[in-house]
Amino acid sequence: MARLGKVIDPELGRSVTDLGMIAGIDVAPAGTDGGRPAYDVTVRVELTVPGCPLSDTIVGNITAAIASYPDAALTPRIEVATMSEAKLADLVAGLKAERKRNPFAKPGVKTRIFAIASGKGGVGKSSVTANLAATFAALGYDTAAIDADIYGFSLPGLFGVTSQPTNLNGMLMPVTAWGVKLISIGMFAGADRAILWRGPRLQRSLEQFLSDVWWGEPDVLLLDLAPGTGDMAISVAQTLPNAELIVVTTPQPSASDVAVRAGLVALQVPMRVRGVVENMSWFDHHGERLEIFGHGGGQRVADQLTAALGHDVPLMAQLPLLPEVRERGEAGRPAVLGADGRLAGTPLAESFAGLARALMA
Structure with missing residues (x-):
């Protein structure tokens, strides 16, 4: 989860963990690989909308984050689904509340x-x-x-x-x-x-x-x-x-x-x-x-x-x-x-x- 926290959604500019896009991670021992412990890893990802145009990018970045884990051979499988309407509504409401209106007119804006x-x-x-x-x-x-x-x-x-x-x-x-x-x-x-x-x-x-x-x-x-x-x-x-x-x-x-x-x-x-x-x-x-x-x-x-x-x-x-x-x-x-x-x-x-x-x- 810590490594997935560095995977950023390209559109929203936030990590996939902060956005609630990681629905779960299952890890199962799979023997050894070259003397290292090996594991089968399943990551359940929930995208914001069906057919998200950047889904391949997100999945690729998640796979790379898993592969970077040290001292273990991880074989990742990514299961992609879509957020429920209620979960997406909560996410959007939170983003809107955080941003409020016209984010470029607020004090201290860097843009x-x-x-x-x-x-x-x-x-x-x-x-x-x-x-x-x-x-x-x-x-x-x-x-x-x-x-x-x-x-x-x-x-x-x-x-x-x-x-x-x-x-x-x-x-x-x-x-x-x-x-x-x-x-x-x-x-x-x-x-x-x-x-x-x-x-x-x-x-x-x-x-x-x-x-x-x-x-x-x-x-x-x-x-x-x-x-x-x-x-x-x-x-x-x-x-x-x-x-x-x-x-x-x-x-x-x-x-x-x-x-x-x-x-x-x-x-x-x-x-x-x-x-x-x-x-x-x-x-x-x-x-x-x-x-x-x-x-x-x-x-x-x-x-x-x-x-x-x-x-x-x-x-x-x-x-x-x-x-x-x-x-x-x-x-x-x-x-x-x-x-x-x-x-x-x-x-x-x-x-x-x-x-x-x-x-x-």
């Missing part, structure tokens, strides 16, 4: 929250969010992301997610892809239809994403906001006053002038603007650097926000226009990652790694 905003659509805000989240995860941070762009959700596609969150008696488990825990309205049935929601319902959707999803205690939470300064940006500021705003723009004035407005929302709400990211800054073509969308937009936004807000708002990164960002994103893999899920050794990945480290500094 760094970054809201990714833009003045207009089409500047690559969602691809920046996806690649930044994947970078944080690849650097070893426990990372979560909320697709708060209810009308134009795109994170499920950028991460290759086609499954739905697991529902534990009304508590949702986020879908994990490329090391990032994700939730999006695009993961639910009917999300392919046009969504016509107004302010109050938008705010409730964000509150549900925060309070009805079991996030654990991530190091980083990213929110992909809708473009502009509408209801969701205000809801984020009211619900997550400790969030830091990152403004994404492209170099041309038509985008950068509008991007300033997204940052100036901090004059009306308690949210600090952390910095500016300029996307599609240039395109390298056979050794020639082409500034297709002009230049200087990111620095203009940073300078204007610094003057208006009264604190330093730096230009934190300039990202090139790369076909592979689109190609890999459409294939469901953030462009900063290799096929093995690790950071690729590319200039783009290095730029995002530098941005992530600067944000956490």
Whole structure:
């Protein structure tokens, strides 16, 4: 039991013993093996839901924990069942009581929250969010992301997610892809239809994403906001006053002038603007650097926000226009990652790694 206490449920972030998933252990002598006493071991495991998507991982980790027992040859057999409705209800009630509502707004929370905003659509805000989240995860941070762009959700596609969150008696488990825990309205049935929601319902959707999803205690939470300064940006500021705003723009004035407005929302709400990211800054073509969308937009936004807000708002990164960002994103893999899920050794990945480290500094 002590060794099984080190086996962590990947979704709930607690040991299988604390969660009551070990229903029993039977040990029977089986002679000797190489001079060591041998035993047949049966572990009865109760998973939270039938067909738990991580059951193979949990069973494998339990088997490895048993095999690590010293001075004995243990032949494990794992019997897998599902918790009764009453036991699951008690578990969920305990988790909810412990967490209460909106775990990210309570005092002393360790999670760094970054809201990714833009003045207009089409500047690559969602691809920046996806690649930044994947970078944080690849650097070893426990990372979560909320697709708060209810009308134009795109994170499920950028991460290759086609499954739905697991529902534990009304508590949702986020879908994990490329090391990032994700939730999006695009993961639910009917999300392919046009969504016509107004302010109050938008705010409730964000509150549900925060309070009805079991996030654990991530190091980083990213929110992909809708473009502009509408209801969701205000809801984020009211619900997550400790969030830091990152403004994404492209170099041309038509985008950068509008991007300033997204940052100036901090004059009306308690949210600090952390910095500016300029996307599609240039395109390298056979050794020639082409500034297709002009230049200087990111620095203009940073300078204007610094003057208006009264604190330093730096230009934190300039990202090139790369076909592979689109190609890999459409294939469901953030462009900063290799096929093995690790950071690729590319200039783009290095730029995002530098941005992530600067944000956490």
